[in-house]
Amino acid sequence: MENIKHRPLILVTNDDGIKAGGIVAVVRMLKSFGDVVVVAPNQSYSGMSHAITVKVPLYAKLVKESEGLKAYKVNGTPVDCVKLALNKLLDRRPDLIVSGINHGSNSSISIHYSGTMGAAREGALGGIPSIGLSLLNYSYEADFTHAVMFAERVVKHVIDNGLPDHTYLNVNVPDGMNVKGMKVVRQAHGRWVEEFVEREDPRHRKYYWLTGHFKNLEPEAIDTDEYVLSEGYVSVVPCLLDATSHPVIDQLKGLNHELQVQ
Amino acid sequence: MENIKHRPLILVTNDDGIKAGGIVAVVRMLKSFGDVVVVAPNQSYSGMSHAITVKVPLYAKLVKESEGLKAYKVNGTPVDCVKLALNKLLDRRPDLIVSGINHGSNSSISIHYSGTMGAAREGALGGIPSIGLSLLNYSYEADFTHAVMFAERVVKHVIDNGLPDHTYLNVNVPDGMNVKGMKVVRQAHGRWVEEFVEREDPRHRKYYWLTGHFKNLEPEAIDTDEYVLSEGYVSVVPCLLDATSHPVIDQLKGLNHELQVQ
Numbered sequence: 001m002e003n004i005k006h007r008p009l010i011l012v013t014n015d016d017g018i019k020a021g022g023i024v025a026v027v028r029m030l031k032s033f034g035d036v037v038v039v040a041p042n043q044s045y046s047g048m049s050h051a052i053t054v055k056v057p058l059y060a061k062l063v064k065e066s067e068g069l070k071a072y073k074v075n076g077t078p079v080d081c082v083k084l085a086l087n088k089l090l091d092r093r094p095d096l097i098v099s100g101i102n103h104g105s106n107s108s109i110s111i112h113y114s115g116t117m118g119a120a121r122e123g124a125l126g127g128i129p130s131i132g133l134s135l136l137n138y139s140y141e142a143d144f145t146h147a148v149m150f151a152e153r154v155v156k157h158v159i160d161n162g163l164p165d166h167t168y169l170n171v172n173v174p175d176g177m178n179v180k181g182m183k184v185v186r187q188a189h190g191r192w193v194e195e196f197v198e199r200e201d202p203r204h205r206k207y208y209w210l211t212g213h214f215k216n217l218e219p220e221a222i223d224t225d226e227y228v229l230s231e232g233y234v235s236v237v238p239c240l241l242d243a244t245s246h247p248v249i250d251q252l253k254g255l256n257h258e259l260q261v262q
Numbered sequence: 263m264e265n266i267k268h269r270p271l272i273l274v275t276n277d278d279g280i281k282a283g284g285i286v287a288v289v290r291m292l293k294s295f296g297d298v299v300v301v302a303p304n305q306s307y308s309g310m311s312h313a314i315t316v317k318v319p320l321y322a323k324l325v326k327e328s329e330g331l332k333a334y335k336v337n338g339t340p341v342d343c344v345k346l347a348l349n350k351l352l353d354r355r356p357d358l359i360v361s362g363i364n365h366g367s368n369s370s371i372s373i374h375y376s377g378t379m380g381a382a383r384e385g386a387l388g389g390i391p392s393i394g395l396s397l398l399n400y401s402y403e404a405d406f407t408h409a410v411m412f413a414e415r416v417v418k419h420v421i422d423n424g425l426p427d428h429t430y431l432n433v434n435v436p437d438g439m440n441v442k443g444m445k446v447v448r449q450a451h452g453r454w455v456e457e458f459v460e461r462e463d464p465r466h467r468k469y470y471w472l473t474g475h476f477k478n479l480e481p482e483a484i485d486t487d488e489y490v491l492s493e494g495y496v497s498v499v500p501c502l503l504d505a506t507s508h509p510v511i512d513q514l515k516g517l518n519h520e521l522q523v524q
Binding site for chain 2: 060079083111112183198245258
């Protein structure tokens with residue numbers, strides 16, 4: 001961990017697109033902490049996970065420049081935005097990356113599908129303290145007032161204390177104003193169920209819309225993001241870049257194999 | 263873990279598209295283990311990570327049906343293919359999901375960008391033993407002979423023994439025929455560097471192509487996938503669905519907060 005001595009540079013992105021209410025609300029708050037550069041998709045990239053764009057080139061258009069604030073829109077994914085910012089658009093290394101505030105939950109296993117969290121993970125891969133923020137309200141007109149208040153608390157903590165190496169934060173905020181507080185917890189084990197609506201097109205070909213609902217597979221556990229969110233608390237899950245299941249390495253030693261040299 | 267008693271059903275997908283050499287090679291081998299259903303993208307979806315398609319509906323077209331083998335192509339990502347297979351296309355729950363064999367490495371942090379590994383992770387999220395397979399050769403004409411031999415060994419182990427819950431495998435095979443054996447290891451910590459080529463279009467607008475090379479940030483560590491691959495071994499990394507950094511939960515307890523009820 002390392003404290004920040006100069007005026008911080010904060011990179012902001014999201015997956016709902018540069019005009020979304022969540023990013024506008026968080027940028028307003030972040031300007032009190034430092035210089036802010038927004039590099040965000042030119043449209044919604046929900047469900048894009050950690051995807052990168054390899055088939056088409058990326059354009060970055062400067063859409064706003066004022067005292068302490070610059071904003072670029074990019075024809076790419078949230079992860080593309082972070083890569084382009086770190087490698088081409090920023091004139092110095094940012095002290096913090098904030099992704100969001102997302103319109104909708106990214107708790108539990110939704111971290112794997114989320115473009116918001118992909119961007120936060122990409123920031124951590126670049127060695128920069130990174131936070132993904134989400135509000136449990138999918139509406140375009142959602143009220144981010146209280147989400148910003150808790151985001152501010154997390155941002156202040158990270159600017160003051162840094163984050164452990166190879167770690168980024170998944171912060172989810174319950175909808176509505178009756179939030180009770182904030183808890184640092186683990187990711188709940190869950191799954192998405194009933195995921196397709198079936199239709200027929202005018203040429204009588206079947207097609208499918210992805211849909212479904214989330215199910216918490218350990219509703220009794222009280223130390224998970226799903227549980228504390230259901231109790232009215234903001235959840236903060238510290239997340240790892242290392243996907244290895246270390247205890248299982250030894251369980252699988254039967255797979256170790258040396259070919260005989262002939 | 264649970265042994266399989268009936269003739270196994272194996273779901274196969276990839277991110278290089280249904281016509282790629284790697285999937286054709288692995289399907290030929292898998293037919294000796296059970297009934298095989300291929301549900302794969304109709305084109306290349308490299309770098310799509312765990313992305314899902316939410317803006318357009320999905321079509322699945324049956325393109326092959328013979329004794330013990332069916333194949334569908336889908337206009338979606340690898341994760342879409344797994345979801346559609348599990349929810350709509352398969353008539354029973356598969357015993358195993360194989361994703362690949364990918365044309366190119368998915369070791370170390372590339373797991374986060376990889377559509378191949380996204381599909382394997384989605385299989386594990388569905389509670390099914392899942393394996394992602396990759397060969398360290400990007401060429402469309404790569405020779406998969408020895409990769410298939412090691413894939414067969416891993417598949418046999420998983421069919422005989424299952425996998426621990428919430429775990430999936432990331433298997434990478436060195437290129438060339440001088441492979442020395444196979445080792446179960448952890449994911450190396452690394453990063454992608456120098457990631458954009460800058461060009462100008464005919465209208466004098468700058469654009470960027472994503473590129474770069476991988477750097478192993480712990481080359482001295484001998485228990486990583488990068489190390490054993492460089493030594494000529496197949497790497498097997500058991501991976502977790504849980505992204506939580508458990509030891510950090512306690513380090514961040516300063517973020518826990520109870521609002522005063524007024």
